Amino acid sequence: MATSQLNSLIEALRRLPGVGVKSAQRMAFHLLQHDRTGGVALADALAAAMENVRHCERCNTFSDTPLCDVCSDGSRDARQLCVVESPADQAALERSGGYRGYYFVLMGRLSPLDGVSTRELGVQALMARARDGRVQEVILALSFTAEGEVTAHVLQQALGAIRGPDEQPLQVTRLARGVPAGSELEYVDLSTIAHALVDRR
């Protein structure tokens, strides 16, 4: 058990979220025993990403170029800007195929208890982005959790004061709340049904 480099590897693996000492051992043994190529590939990928991946200058998502692929794509609809909490949320929206505008990635949500204020979230950068003179609508695609709601409220206030093209105020919208696709009403929670009733169309 007691080799120092093996122990360093197990300690380092434990810094990954959701990995305890048993999983870290299992990962280290697996790589050493069955997949040294994979281990070397992971070491290289980690080193390269930690060194080169920064934030996109326009939308704040992770990118190893100054502008990310989405922001570099001139064929998208510049009138729409969708605000999401994380690159994973952005990826989910992309996969849905229902959106062709640009994004702004907050990289978090307001959480005063964890020390995340409007400053840490880079709300200033979002304001600057929304003032580019082409954005007409900002879609807040934030989580429907307490923290997501607070974030949406604060952003709605700040963005509502901005004037878009033709001196019209920016339109600030949120995702629809309602019954998920493919679900039976009987098993949908009451708060969702109440929202779906209010927003019926």
Next chain:
Amino acid sequence: MATSQLNSLIEALRRLPGVGVKSAQRMAFHLLQHDRTGGVALADALAAAMENVRHCERCNTFSDTPLCDVCSDGSRDARQLCVVESPADQAALERSGGYRGYYFVLMGRLSPLDGVSTRELGVQALMARARDGRVQEVILALSFTAEGEVTAHVLQQALGAIRGPDEQPLQVTRLARGVPAGSELEYVDLSTIAHALVDRR
């Protein structure tokens, strides 16, 4: 989402056992956003371990020196050799504090369906180790699963033919099967109770 280095990192993380695409994303985002130092440390630890960690010449466990720490420790009881399946099992025995002999680590168990035969397990190396002229007892500390039982049976046959010091045949023993410490009889499975009855003392 679409930076190539970030995607390479997520792909590389998926090679870890038990890590799917969602966990890999979460790990990559966590390291990039909150713990770049940890990411660099993990890259270094991985590269060093994949390069330098080999198997101990005597006991076959992972080691970055030709002899592992346990085999280098001259104060242990050379008359006892404990056969385990993995370094994790060895670590569990060490923590129990009940054993002061040496080890041999099989790095697996017999599993013909997965292509693990006596050859892959290095049973020859175990035979050579057990013939060092000092070992008197081999303790088979293998799992009480179907594959562990088969492995134990095969090893028992092979080791039983070896003569130890004074031309006595090697004593080959197995861990006791019985009721786990701290457990209430009511909740112990029937097969364990049956074994504990047979092996009563």
